[in-house]
Amino acid sequence: MNKHDFVIRFAGEGGQGLVTSADALARAAAQAGYFVQTHSTFPSQIMGGPASSQVRISTTPVLCSGDGVDVLVALNQYAYDHHNEDLLPGGVTIYNAEEYDLPEGGSYFGIKADELAKSTGNARAANMVTIGAVAKLIDFKLEEIDAFITQRFTRGRDGDAEIIEANIKAVRLGVDVASTSGFSVGQLEAPNPPDYQQIVITGNAALSMGAVAAGLDFYAGYPISPATTVLVWMENNLWGEGRFVHQVSSEIEAINAIIGAGFAGKKAMTATAGPGYSLMSEGLGLAWMAEIPLVVTNVQRGGPATGLPTKSEQSDLFSCMHPAHGDIKMPVLAPGTIEECFFAGALATNWAERYQGPVIIVSEFGLAERGENIRRPDLTAISNESRATVSEGDSGKRYDSWDGSTPLGGMPTPGGAGAYVANGSEHDEIGDTTHLPRHHVRLMERRFKKLDLLNGAHYEIENADADVIIMPWGSSKGPAREAYDRLCDQGENVGWLYSVALNPLPEEVKDILKSAKKIIVPELNYLGQWSSLLRMEGYKAESITQYTGLPFRPVDLVTRIIERIGAGVTA
Numbered sequence: 001m002n003k004h005d006f007v008i009r010f011a012g013e014g015g016q017g018l019v020t021s022a023d024a025l026a027r028a029a030a031q032a033g034y035f036v037q038t039h040s041t042f043p044s045q046i047m048g049g050p051a052s053s054q055v056r057i058s059t060t061p062v063l064c065s066g067d068g069v070d071v072l073v074a075l076n077q078y079a080y081d082h083h084n085e086d087l088l089p090g091g092v093t094i095y096n097a098e099e100y101d102l103p104e105g106g107s108y109f110g111i112k113a114d115e116l117a118k119s120t121g122n123a124r125a126a127n128m129v130t131i132g133a134v135a136k137l138i139d140f141k142l143e144e145i146d147a148f149i150t151q152r153f154t155r156g157r158d159g160d161a162e163i164i165e166a167n168i169k170a171v172r173l174g175v176d177v178a179s180t181s182g183f184s185v186g187q188l189e190a191p192n193p194p195d196y197q198q199i200v201i202t203g204n205a206a207l208s209m210g211a212v213a214a215g216l217d218f219y220a221g222y223p224i225s226p227a228t229t230v231l232v233w234m235e236n237n238l239w240g241e242g243r244f245v246h247q248v249s250s251e252i253e254a255i256n257a258i259i260g261a262g263f264a265g266k267k268a269m270t271a272t273a274g275p276g277y278s279l280m281s282e283g284l285g286l287a288w289m290a291e292i293p294l295v296v297t298n299v300q301r302g303g304p305a306t307g308l309p310t311k312s313e314q315s316d317l318f319s320c321m322h323p324a325h326g327d328i329k330m331p332v333l334a335p336g337t338i339e340e341c342f343f344a345g346a347l348a349t350n351w352a353e354r355y356q357g358p359v360i361i362v363s364e365f366g367l368a369e370r371g372e373n374i375r376r377p378d379l380t381a382i383s384n385e386s387r388a389t390v391s392e393g394d395s396g397k398r399y400d401s402w403d404g405s406t407p408l409g410g411m412p413t414p415g416g417a418g419a420y421v422a423n424g425s426e427h428d429e430i431g432d433t434t435h436l437p438r439h440h441v442r443l444m445e446r447r448f449k450k451l452d453l454l455n456g457a458h459y460e461i462e463n464a465d466a467d468v469i470i471m472p473w474g475s476s477k478g479p480a481r482e483a484y485d486r487l488c489d490q491g492e493n494v495g496w497l498y499s500v501a502l503n504p505l506p507e508e509v510k511d512i513l514k515s516a517k518k519i520i521v522p523e524l525n526y527l528g529q530w531s532s533l534l535r536m537e538g539y540k541a542e543s544i545t546q547y548t549g550l551p552f553r554p555v556d557l558v559t560r561i562i563e564r565i566g567a568g569v570t571a
Contacts, residue, residue: 002186002187002188002189003138003185003186003187003188003189004058004059004060004188004189005056005057005058005059005060005066006056006057006058006070006071006138006185006186006188007054007055007056007057007065007066007068007069007070007071007088008022008025008054008055008057008069008070008071008072008073008134008138009022009052009053009054009069009071009072009073009083009086010022010052010053010054010073010075010130011050011051011052011072011073011074011075011079011080011082011083012050012051012052012074012075012076012079012096013048013049013050013051013075013076013079014042014043014048014049014050014051015048016051016075017126017127018040018042018051018052018053018075019040019042019053020127021053021073021127021130021131022038022040022053022054022055023038023053023055023371024127024128024131024148024152025055025057025131025134026038026055026057026200026371027148027152027200028131028144028145028147028148028149029055029057029140029144030198030200030373031144031147031148031151032141032144032147032191033191033192033193034057034058034059034188034191035057035058035059035060035061035062035373036055036056036057036058036062036200036371036372036373037055037056037062037064037065037370037371037372038053038054038055038056038370038371038372039053039054039056039065039366039370039551040052040053040054040369041053041310041311041549041550042310043310050078050079050082052079052083054069055371057138057140057188059188059189059190059191059192060192062372062478063478063479063481063482064478064479064481064482064551064552064554065478065479065551066553066554067088067553067554067555068086068087068088068091068553069083069086069087069088069091070087070088070090070091070092070138070185070186071091071092071093071094071134071137071138071185072084072086072087072091072092072093072094073093073094073130073133073134074093074094074095074096075095075096075099076096076099076100077099077100080093080095080100080102087107090185090186091107091185092107092108092109092137092183092184092185093106093107093108093109094108094109094110094111094130094133094134094137094178095108095109095110095111096110096111096112096113097110097111097112098112098113098114098115107183109177109178109181109183111129111130111133111174111177111178113126113127113129113130113174114126116129116170116173116174116177117129117170119173120166120167120169120170120173121162121166122162122163122166122167122170125166125167125169125170126170128149128167128168128170128171128174129170129171129173129174129177130174131145131171131174132145132170132171132172132173132174132175132178133174133175133177133178134174134178135171135174135175136174136175136178136179136184137178137183137184137185138185138186138187138188139184139186139187139188140188142171142172142175145168145171146168146171149164149167149168149171150164153167194375196375196376197375197376198373198374198375198376199373199374199376199377200371200372200373201338201371201372201373201374202229202338202368202369202370202371202372203335203338203341203363203367203368203369203370204226204227204229204230204233204271204299204341204363204367204368204369205229205233206338206339206341206342206345206374206377207230207271207297207335207341207342207344207345207361207363208230208233208234208237208345209233209237209342209345209377209379210341210342210343210344210345210346210347210349210377210382211269211295211345211346211348211349212234212237212238212345213342213345213346213377213379213382213384214267214345214346214347214349214350214382214383214384214385215267215349215384215385215386216238216267216268216269216295216349217238217242217243217244217266217267217268218243218244218245218258218261218266218267218268218269219231219234219238219244219245219246219268219269219270220245220246220247220248220253220254220257220258220261220268220270221234221247221248221254221270221271221272222247222248222249222250222251222253222254222272222276223247224251224272224273224275224276225273225301225309225310225365226273226299226301226309226310226365226368226369227271227272227273227276227297227298227299227368229368229369230271230297230299231245231247231271235247244261244266250279251270251272251275251276251277251279251280252279252280252283254270254272254276254280255270255279255280255283255284255287255296256283257270258270258294258295258296259283259286259287259290259292259294261294262287262292262293262294262352263290263292263414263420263422264413264414265413265414265416267293267349267352267353267386268293268294268295269294269295269296269297269348269349270294270295270296270297271296271297271298271299272296272297272298272299273298273299273300273301273309274298274300274301274303274304274307274315274316274319275303275305275306277296277298277316277319277320277323278319280296280323281319281323281324282324284296284323284324284328284330284358285323285324285325285326285328285424286423286424287357287358288324288328288330288357288358288447289423289424289425289426289447290422290423290424291356291357291398291399291411291422291447291450292356292357292358292422293352293353293356293357293358293387293411294352294358294359295348295349295352295358295359295360295361296358296359296360296361297345297348297360297361297362297363298316298320298360298361298362298363299363299364299365299367299368300312300313300314300315300316300362300363300364300365301313301364301365302315302547302549303315303316308549310365311365311549311550312364312365312366312475312524312549312550312551313364313365313524313525313547313549314362314364314473314474314475314476314523314524314525314529314530315524315525315526315527315529315547316362317332317334317362317473317502317525317529317530317533318527318529318532318533320332320360320362321360321502321503321533323360327444327448329448329451329503330358330359330360330503331348331351331355331357331358331359331360331451331454331501331503331504332359332360332361332362332501332502332503333347333348333351333359333360333361333362333457333500333501333502334361334362334363334473334474334500334501334502335361335363335367335474335500336367336472336473336474336475336476336477336478336498336500337367337372337374337477337478338367338370338372338374339374339375339377340458340500341363341367342374342377343458343500344361344363344457344500345361346382346383347456347457347500348360348361349385350383350384350385350456351454353385353386353387354385354387354453354454355408355450355451355453355454356387356388356408356411356450357447357450362474362502363474364474364475364524366475366524366551367474367475387410387411388407388408388409388410388411389410389411389412389413389416389417390409390410390411390412390416390417390418391410391417391418392417393417394410394412394417394418396412396418396419396430397409397429397430398410398411398412398418398420398429398430398431399427399428399429399430399431399443399446400429401442401443401445401446402446402449402450403445403449404449404452404453408450408453419431426439426440426443427439427443451503451504452504454501454504455504455506457499457500457501457506458499458500459497459498459499459500459501459506459508459509460496460497460498460499461495461496461497461508461509461512462495462496462497463488463493463494463495463496464495464497464512464515464516465495466493466494466495467493467494467517467518467565468493468494468495468517468518468519468520468561468564468565469494469495469496469497469512469516469518469519469520470483470484470494470495470496470497470519470520470522470561471496471497471498471519471520471521471530471534471541472498472521472522472523473498473499473502473521473523473530474523474524475524475551476522476523476524476551476552477498478551479522479551479552479553479554479557480522480552480554480557481496482554483522483552483554483555483557483558483561484496486554486558487558487561487562492561492562492565494561494565495512495516497509497512497513497516497519502530502533513534513537513539513541514538514539516539516540517540518540518542518564519531519534519539519540519541519542520541520542520543520544520561520564521534521541521542521543521544522543522544522546522552522557523543523544523545523546524545524546524547524551524552525545525547526545526547527545528542528543528545529543530543531543542564544557544560544561544564
C-alpha cells in the first residue's frame with residue numbers, strides 16, 4: 001500500500017545513538033527530496049535513562065510529529081513496554097534481540113544490530129543496520145541511503161572508503177533481516193521535491209542565524225537546557241571584527257552583560273530557559289526603564305523549579321510578557337515553526353533597535369532541537385535596522401515626552417555625541433533621577449507608546465467569520481494546523497488565526513479577535529496562559545491544555561475541539 005507519510009521512532013537509553021539514527025534517516029530522506037521533521041525526548045542526565053528520537057518522512061511539508069508510530073525500533077524492554085502503545089494499526093516493531101526477546105505471534109521481529117555491525121569490520125555501524133531494516137519496511141530506496149552515507153563520510157581522510165563500504169554493508173544486513181521477517185508497513189511514495197533549495201536545521205540554529213543576519217554582534221550566555229545550543233552556535237559562528245561571544249558564570253551576569261552592550265551601542269542577545277529567565281527579571285525591568293535595546297530568548301521547558309529540563313512546555317508566557325514588577329509588558333515573538341525561528345531571530349533584533357528596548361523571543365524545547373528541512377534563507381534579504389542616534393548639538397533630552405507623532409528620538413552612545421545617563425529610577429528628560437509625578441506619567445505613556453512602532457511579524461487568518469476560531473501559539477501551531485485541516489475536511493465550520501507576535505498583536509489579528517464568538521487556544525500548559533491574557537483584553541478565548549511534556553497529537557485535538565464545538569458558542 002502506497003503511503004505519503006511515515007513516522008519512525010528509535011527508543012532506548014540515552015547514549016545508544018538514538019538521535020544519531022533519527023537524524024541520519026532524516027537527512028537521507030531530505031537529500032532524496034522528502035520533507036522531514038525530527039522529535040526527541042530524553043532525560044536530563046548525560047548518559048542513560050529512557051530516551052527516544054523519531055523522524056517523520058513525508059511527500060508534503062511536515063507540520064508536526066504525528067498521531068503515532070509506523071515503525072518502532074525498541075532497543076530495550078523498557079522502550080518496548082512504554083512506546084509500543086503508540087504503534088499505529090499496521091505498524092511494526094524492531095526489537096533488540098541482543099537485549100531481550102518477545103513471544104512469537106506479534107507485529108515485531110528481532111535484530112542483532114551490534115553483532116551484524118561487527119561483521120562489517122565497523123562495530124559503530126549498528127545504527128546503519130537498523131536503518132537498513134527500517135528502509136526495507138517502508139520500501140525506501142537504498143541508493144538514497146548509499147548516497148547519504150557516501151556524502152557523510154567523504155571527509156578527505158584516510159580510511160573514508162572503508163567506513164563508507166562498511167556502513168553500506170551494514171545497511172544491507174539490516175535489509176536482509178527485515179526481508180526474512182515477512183513484515184511491511186507499506187510503500188513510501190516517490191518524493192515531490194520543492195523547486196527551491198533547502199537546508200536541514202534545528203530551531204535554535206535557525207533562530208541564531210536569523211539574529212546574526214540582522215546584525216547581531218554581541219552574545220553572552222550561560223549553559224542551560226534547552227538553550228545551550230544557541231550559545232554553542234554563536235561560539236562557532238559569531239566571528240569577525242566588532243563581534244563578541246562570551247560564556248558567563250550565571251544568568252544574572254548574562255542579562256547585565258547584554259544591558260551593558262546595548263548601552264554601548266551593540267546589538268546584543270542572550271538565550272536561556274525558565275529558571276534562568278527568572279533570574280533576569282530585575283535586569284529586564286532596568287532595560288525597559290532605561291530603554292536599552294537587547295534580545296532575550298526563553299527556550300521554554302517544563303517547570304516550575306528544575307521541572308522537566310528536557311521536555312517541552314508553553315508555561316512561561318505570563319513571565320515573558322510581564323517579567324518585572326510594576327507596569328511593564330514586553331514585546332514578545334513566539335515562532336511556531338523552524339522557518340519562523342529564523343525570521344523571529346531577525347525581527348527581534350530589529351525590533352529592539354527600532355523601539356530602543358528589550359524584546360523577548362519565546363521558543364520551546366519542542367522547537368529548539370527539532371530538525372527540519374526548510375527553504376534555504378536568503379540572508380541578503382534580511383533587513384538590518386539600527387537605532388536612531390544623536391548628532392552634535394543634540395538637546396540631550398533623550399527621555400522627552402513622545403506620542404508617536406514624530407520619529408523616535410536618537411539614542412546617544414557613550415563616548416559619542418550627546419549626554420547619556422541611564423538608570424532604573426524614574427527620570428527626567430535628560431535621565432536624572434526624579435520622583436515628580438508628571439515625569440512618571442509622561443514616561444510611562446512614552447514607554448508603552450513605543451510598542452506601536454513594532455510590526456512586520458507573520459500572521460495567518462482563514463475563514464474568519466466561523467463560529468469557532470482556532471488560535472494556537474508557538475510549537476502548538478503544527479498539530480493545531482493539522483487538526484484544523486482535518487476538521488475542515490469533515491465539514492466543521494471553524495476558522496484559523498495565528499500570529500508570531502503575541503505583543504503587540506497585529507491590528508488585523510485584533511480585528512478578528514474582537515468579532516470572534518469563541519476562540520479555542522491549544523497550548524502546552526496547565527493554566528491556559530495565552531487564553532487568559534486574551535480574556536484580559538476582552539476576547540472570548542478558552543484553552544485546550546496539555547502538560548505531559550510532549551506535543552499535541554492532531555487526532556486528540558480534533559476530538560477535543562469537536563467537544564468544545566458541541567458545547568455551543570457563548571453569546
